[in-house]
Amino acid sequence: MERRVLGRDGLEVSALGLGCMGMSEFYGHGDEKESVAVIHRALDLGMNFLDTADMYGRGTNEELVGRAVKGRRDEAVVATKFGVKRDGASRTIENSPEYIRAACDASLRRLGIDRIDLYYMHRRNPDVPIEESVGAMAELVEQGKVAHLGLSEVSAATLRQAVAVHPIAALQSEYSLFTRGLEAEILPAARELGVGLVAYSPISRGLLSGAMPGAGELADDDFRRHMPRYSGENAEHNLALAAAVKRVADEAGMTAAQISLAWLLAQGEDVVPIPGTKRLKYLEENAAAADLTLTPEQLDALVRAVPADAVRGTRYPSMNEVER
Template sequence: MTAGPGRTPRRIGPFDVPAIGLGCMNLSHAYGVPPTPEAAARLLRTALDQGVTLFDTAALYGFGGNEQLLGRVLAGDRDRIVLASKCGMTGVDGRRVIDGRPETIRHTADRALARLRTDTIDLYYLHRIDRQVPVEESVGAMAELVAAGKVRALGLSEASAATLRRAHAVHPIAALQNEYSLWSRNPEQGTLAAAHELGVALVAFSPLARGFLTSAPPDPAGLPAADIRRGMPRFDDRHYPANLALRHELARIAEDAGLTLAQLALAWVTSRGPHVVAIPGTRSTAHLRENLSVLDAEVPEEALHAAGLVLNSSTVHGPRYHEATLTEIDTERCGRAG
């Protein structure tokens, strides 16, 4: 039997989207020197031509630069796409700041609309839960954006099942975006099931484990100084060699199934439920096509099962983030993986 995601649309609030969209962060943010504007635009146009409809950005990415990029490149095709962005975490004086106050959310939304060159954002997430502000207040302000016609649907990011339920009681939540991959299983501690129960899409960011589950895994020693993976325990000297050994096993499973490792990893994530949508990011048009090709691939169920046994929250080495970062994230923790 096969279990690829196929071409059947998946639902995010009022929108139908393919099981795989595009995370746009790395075109402007987090992974060292970004591509040139021309290369970034080429990647976005290729994604559109290949049938991607869900494009995911945030005010934080490039401190507004990513929203400007999408606005510049995609504004002319606005009616063809589902445009998602985020508030509640922005760049202030060169620093990342979590701020879920209603007045900040309203200001961030107005700036996002201008950068994105649109009158309405299709899906607007609270990027992080501000522990100084009740989530009901933050979501209440976002609900006002819906009432004003500035936003069509609401989402949360890096939030727990309990927080999802609290937010959903204020205004329907269309999507919950949490990290989910073979090596990050936190959604299995509650949010995957809660999202399904409430009719909420689970949007999986970093489904390829920040490049680890691709044909060219990063060399931690060669990462640029500004690459966020330099500060992630799974990529440090204590843990990375053991994780590479697990990756070698996964690569053999993928090869035996006639798949690339990225295809296997994306098929695994999207097989976790009909409400799961993956948003891998890439700077390579070749990798983009490889990722999207899994929509038409035949994926043996036994390969998915074997992959899940090899790499999971019990076998991965190192937590997702260092403790200081984990304290500002609301998601459930799982096992020694954090």
């Protein structure tokens, strides 16, 4: 698979990564044997960029990824995150230097590796100066525990402050045909600063595939049941937009998921989508998108099918934790 470079320090990753979150939580029950098989197949296909976080499955997702890469560590670029602290049903954002150091050591133990290739601040707590948090992350680089640093869902201003402390290889934010708000300020700032963009939810958590069931048909523990974009009239409206994308995909001989990923890949060599799946079928489908090139006419048809402000409903029940 084609490689892309994140940041100015040469972090090379596959053009498409693999989001591992859903293997452990949030999208109904997973099967560990199949999830490990998916990760192994991704590596076979050259999809070497694996994304996890310490809060996914309360650490069990990191453990799963660690087991999957054992014996194949040199083939994988492992990215994980800190910052979302879970206590029962409640969550807090923790960015203190002391917490960062402890979180990194815990992630290394769960992953069973000596160094994290890309370590993200998952969310930002604005009560902690970003300079203090990134300073602590930089110490982890100096100690050899982390190779490259990343941030997730921060504003252009925060990104500038962070880069002034230490180079940032990647900004991970939601980006898709259905989520394009970062194109106004955040993506231009990232490019100015030499920061790559890792696009999570590139198929809008299944909406863009055209195959997502209604909220009432989702598993009880599927978190999309509680997200405004996927409920009620919002869902009906957005599924109609997804149907328009599928029509463009059908004409191009692609699936809706593939054309959505191909659109993202066409937004720049510094954009790396990380579609998540726990099924081999969808992994193979997604991976094939890396070999697709859209014509200018197809790109234009997709933007006309989904204008930037056409999608209804917020991404999360509360948007207070993003773009700080």
